[in-house]
Amino acid sequence: MLLVYSRIRNNVPFSLCRICIRYNSNSQNRWLNRQLGDPYTKEAKVQNLRSRAAFKLMQIDDKYRLFNKNKSNRRILDLGYAPGAWSQVAQQRSSSNSMILGVDILPCEPPHGVNSIQANILAKRTHDLIRLFYSKHFQLNRRDELHENHGYFQNMLEEELTHLKDTELYREIFTSDDNYDISNTNSTLKEREKFPVDVIISDMYEPWPQTTGFWNNITNQAYFRMANTSGLSIRDHYQSIDLCDAALVTAIDLLRPLGSFVCKLYTGEEENLFKKRMEAVFNDVHKFKPDASRNESRETYYIGLRKRRNIDKLKVFGN
Numbered sequence: 001m002l003l004v005y006s007r008i009r010n011n012v013p014f015s016l017c018r019i020c021i022r023y024n025s026n027s028q029n030r031w032l033n034r035q036l037g038d039p040y041t042k043e044a045k046v047q048n049l050r051s052r053a054a055f056k057l058m059q060i061d062d063k064y065r066l067f068n069k070n071k072s073n074r075r076i077l078d079l080g081y082a083p084g085a086w087s088q089v090a091q092q093r094s095s096s097n098s099m100i101l102g103v104d105i106l107p108c109e110p111p112h113g114v115n116s117i118q119a120n121i122l123a124k125r126t127h128d129l130i131r132l133f134y135s136k137h138f139q140l141n142r143r144d145e146l147h148e149n150h151g152y153f154q155n156m157l158e159e160e161l162t163h164l165k166d167t168e169l170y171r172e173i174f175t176s177d178d179n180y181d182i183s184n185t186n187s188t189l190k191e192r193e194k195f196p197v198d199v200i201i202s203d204m205y206e207p208w209p210q211t212t213g214f215w216n217n218i219t220n221q222a223y224f225r226m227a228n229t230s231g232l233s234i235r236d237h238y239q240s241i242d243l244c245d246a247a248l249v250t251a252i253d254l255l256r257p258l259g260s261f262v263c264k265l266y267t268g269e270e271e272n273l274f275k276k277r278m279e280a281v282f283n284d285v286h287k288f289k290p291d292a293s294r295n296e297s298r299e300t301y302y303i304g305l306r307k308r309r310n311i312d313k314l315k316v317f318g319n
């Protein structure tokens, strides 16, 4: 590594060399020491949580009450859910009959009580799959030969999506809802069909490198536009804005009126623009940095409460 580093240093301007410093052994040691000394990392292990990120969501929920154990049949969508700590928190803090769906571009075994799709949220088709999941209660993550060969959704896709050419059938699939108890919310049944999700949480960023699992044709161009933090704050910020916008579009399309939303943002010059977009979609918008988020990190969280009705997507993104 040191050799690579000194070669790069001899051939490129010093400003670029600084990017490489992230990968030398000193910085790895610093990262390791920080992890080992971190109380949230230790506590995550004790509580069998998949990462320290769980505490960030707990602290957000303590303040803004996204989840509610007393409300049944809640539908929670976790964007960028892998390795699954936020989904664990959502599952623990919601009623046992809630439906939690994690979406991640990388393959990951979801935590107990959580379903998942490996898919890119930037693809429109992923929105269709989320809608299908909530309207038809598809059995995900099945352990059978078909699933092992073709992935979670393949048999459902074969059975259902081949019919989607027929518009009438398409409409029928997407509007068939079952035993959802609408007395839980102020939504009408029609609204419920159109906007099937109660809470969207998005922590999209920093994936670990994928080495297998590229078979999935739902995951189109797996690494295209996927955001790895680079250590360059401007780049990180713009990629983060890209993913926050994608989460917000998902909220406009799938979140029910009065529903709640959280997303992680790496701060930077477009933050105010994103805040304005949030305000066009939600009645209450808050910015919050939980204690569990490290001071030196530029990450912050935007919370949108009480989604507005009749949102014009073009107006939201038009300014």
Ligand SMILES: C[S@@+](CC[C@H](N)C(=O)[O-])C[C@H]1O[C@@H](n2cnc3c(N)ncnc32)[C@H](O)[C@@H]1O
Binding pocket: 050, 051, 053, 054, 079, 080, 081, 082, 083, 084, 085, 086, 087, 103, 104, 105, 106, 119, 120, 121, 122, 203, 204, 205, 206, 207, 208, 225, 226, 227, 243
């Ligand atoms: C910081 S991790 C999420 C951690 C998770 N909230 C937890 O508590 O375990 C960010 C995740 O976002 C995912 N991601 C990034 N871009 C994505 C995209 N376009 N579609 C779906 N997932 C994406 C990454 O693969 C990564 O797993």
